[in-house]
Amino acid sequence: MAKSSLNIDEVQSLCAEPDPSTKDYISHHTMLLIKDPRKTLDFYSRILGMRMLYEAHVPALSCSTFYMGFAKAEDIPKDKAKKLEWWSMLSGCIEFRYKYGTDTDKSFKGYHNGQSDPRGFGHIAVRVPNIDDAVKRFELLGVEFAEKPKQGPAYIKDPDGYWIEICSGGNAVKILSEYGSQLS
Incomplete structure (x- = not known):
């Protein structure tokens, strides 16, 4: 078994004290490329209990993005402008990016x-x-x-x-x- 070349003291010394200008930074989302949004959206909502938080369809870039996460239905604004503002302040979302055609292209094997x-x-x-x-x-x-x-x-x-x-x-x-x- 390989042994780590790092020790605890070194790890701690590599982590700088955050600059005060970053105090309001948050981890907003992680993006995963998906082949078929029908399967992905069903899985993450029905199996894991996530909700659709925000979605954007961008035909000019031939893609759609779906942001999902854990939220109560009553917390998700119905008004589009309010929903965008609410979503932009969340942390811990997952963005699922669908590039048009990957779900129907028989030669597309999927992503790594x-x-x-x-x-x-x-x-x-x-x-x-x-x-x-x-x-x-x-x-x-x-x-x-x-x-x-x-x-x-x-x-x-x-x-x-x-x-x-x-x-x-x-x-x-x-x-x-x-x-x-x-x-x-």
Whole structure:
């Protein structure tokens, strides 16, 4: 097994104190390219419980973008202008970008999911109250698993093959400790 060339002290020294000018920065969204919005939108809403937060169709660029995340229906403004303002202030969204024609092009094999060489993107994560209950639900719904949980998280696959970690916040420290992680 390879050993890390970094130690905890070095990691801490590499992280600068944030500049005061960045105090209002947030992580707004992560973008995933998708082949078929019909499958993706169904999966993320019906299987994971996300809602459509905002969408934009841009024929001049031959694409549509769909922003999804966890929100209460009553919190999503109905008025388009208010909805855009509300959405622009959110954090933790996922943008699904659909390039027109990928769903009907028989020769299009899909996008790289980061799980085969060359590796890169790993996964997104969704925290659930109880992993076992979530796993049972996913099994009933026929969701494909990349890894079933042994003593930690489960990993499921979305319609494009992207991995989604299903984790529970309560057991993170226990799991990391069992793997011999040095917590800082």
